[in-house]
Amino acid sequence: MKRNRMKVDIASILVLLFAAGAQVTPAQESHIGGITGEATRGRHLYRRYCVGCHGPLGDGRGENAPWVDPKPRDFVTGTFKCRSTPSGELPTDEDLFKSVTRGLVNSNMPPWLPLTEQQRADLVAYVKTFSSRFREEKPSAPVEVPSEPAADQQSIQRGSELYQKMNCWSCHGKEGHGDGPSAQTLVDNRGYPIPPFDFSAGTRFKCGESNQDLYRILMTGLDGTPMPSSSSALTPAQTWDLVHYLRALQINAKYSKASSPPRTGGSVALNKQLVRRPEHADLF
Ligand code: HEC
Ligand code: HEC
Numbered sequence: 001m002k003r004n005r006m007k008v009d010i011a012s013i014l015v016l017l018f019a020a021g022a023q024v025t026p027a028q029e030s031h032i033g034g035i036t037g038e039a040t041r042g043r044h045l046y047r048r049y050c051v052g053c054h055g056p057l058g059d060g061r062g063e064n065a066p067w068v069d070p071k072p073r074d075f076v077t078g079t080f081k082c083r084s085t086p087s088g089e090l091p092t093d094e095d096l097f098k099s100v101t102r103g104l105v106n107s108n109m110p111p112w113l114p115l116t117e118q119q120r121a122d123l124v125a126y127v128k129t130f131s132s133r134f135r136e137e138k139p140s141a142p143v144e145v146p147s148e149p150a151a152d153q154q155s156i157q158r159g160s161e162l163y164q165k166m167n168c169w170s171c172h173g174k175e176g177h178g179d180g181p182s183a184q185t186l187v188d189n190r191g192y193p194i195p196p197f198d199f200s201a202g203t204r205f206k207c208g209e210s211n212q213d214l215y216r217i218l219m220t221g222l223d224g225t226p227m228p229s230s231s232s233a234l235t236p237a238q239t240w241d242l243v244h245y246l247r248a249l250q251i252n253a254k255y256s257k258a259s260s261p262p263r264t265g266g267s268v269a270l271n272k273q274l275v276r277r278p279e280h281a282d283l284f
Contacts, residue, residue, distance in 0.1 A: 030093040030125040035117055037093075042126025045119055053108065058130030060190075068108045071192055078133035079189060081222040082207035084142035087229035092139055096124040098208075105204045143219045145212050146236050151244040159245025162238055166230060171196040176249035182226075189224040196227070199249040214243045 030037035046054075053072035055062040060074035073080070082099045083091040091099075100120050103111035112120055128134040149155065163169060171186065173179040178198030188194045203209065207217050218239050221229030230239065 028125055028129055030097070030121050030128065032093055032097045032117070032121045032124065035121045037118070037121030037123070037125035039122070039125040039129050041119075042122035042124070045115070045123050046126050049112070049115070050123070058127070064108075069192070070107050070188070070194065071190065072109070074190065075127050075130035077189075077224075078131035078137075079224040081224060083139075083220050083223065084216060085139040085220065086143060086231065087221045087223060090133055090137055090139040092142060093121075093124055093128075096127060097121060100124060100127075102208070104206045105202065106206065143216060143231070145215050145219075148211055148215075148243075149237065149240050151247065155241045155244045156248045158238070159241035159243070159248075162234070162242050163245055166233065166242075168242075171226065172199065176200060176246070186226045188226075194225055199246060203250060211243050211247070214246060215239055218242060 028039040047056075051062055052064045053062040053068060054060055054075060055065065055072070058075035060072040062072060065072050078090055080091045080095070080099070081104070083089065083095050085091060085095070097120055099109075100112050100123055103109050112123075115123070169180050170182045171178075171180045173183065173196075176199030178196045178201070180196065183196050186194050186196065197205070205213060205217060206222070207213060217227075218234070219229060219231045221227055221231075230242075234242065
């Protein structure tokens, strides 16, 4: 009799433990606008669409990773390039959602527009489960992007001076061709060579396309890469001047490819099915 009771007790403890383990903690959800993403659903989608590059453990070591450059993101470290939050901090759910939606230009990370918003939100929730940082830390408020002043000749001129003063040229080159004296020596946080952005070769950036995105990139930097944050060195007005100068670099470039479609790297089959939905017009 006594023995039997013990069995029941152990069984109920196991049930309790299981329930506690399966309980949804905030890190297993994502919140994007009115949509709540759930990691349990995201897991299935991840196994189907993402595992080949990002790997079953989310460490960026999927079976295709050896042939991919730049390498797929290692989600375990919780370090992300595209953030609205200050350097060194976690991205917001919305930031991750935007990256998954727009993909990362000039890399093999495709845009995932064929998936529904709910599916992308579920994927964001699952991606967050790979790093304990999402359970332990909370990102601070997104960097503010004040309204843009006029992009006149004076602003562009001031921006050009800042480009020299801030040493942007040492990586990006005097004329922004990505060929500065340090360009050949740069590596990312995993030791892989990483070329600086060539302003004459593209209109889109990894983390967006608009002037507001450009402002944000300068303020937040791209974590895990040598691209620094300028938030402590520049005032908002100076940052806008720099944005206007960078735009001028793109337009004036002798071999500007502004009119050709942006290269999104591999996954040609997927890209073919892409439908640019109007609700994402702001991302491209
Ligand atoms: C064909 C390979 C490939 C597939 C498939 C792929 N990714 Fe990626 N992903 C990459 C690469 C490469 C990068 C890094 C690009 C870079 O650093 O410029 C990346 C980066 C990311 C990032 C980081 C963005 C940032 O701000 O740093 C997220 C999030 C991400 N992928 C999510 C996903 C999800 C979710 C899926 C599945 C729906 C997926 N990826 C499928 C290759 C892939
Ligand atoms: C130490 C080298 C270094 C310096 C200094 C530097 N950058 Fe970068 N920058 C990089 C690298 C490397 C990348 C590419 C990162 C990547 O592909 O993920 C980059 C990317 C960028 C991008 C593109 C981001 C995107 O989303 O695709 C912009 C814009 C940019 N840099 C502007 C600047 C400006 C303006 C300055 C000066 C205030 C500057 N950088 C200083 C190395 C540098």
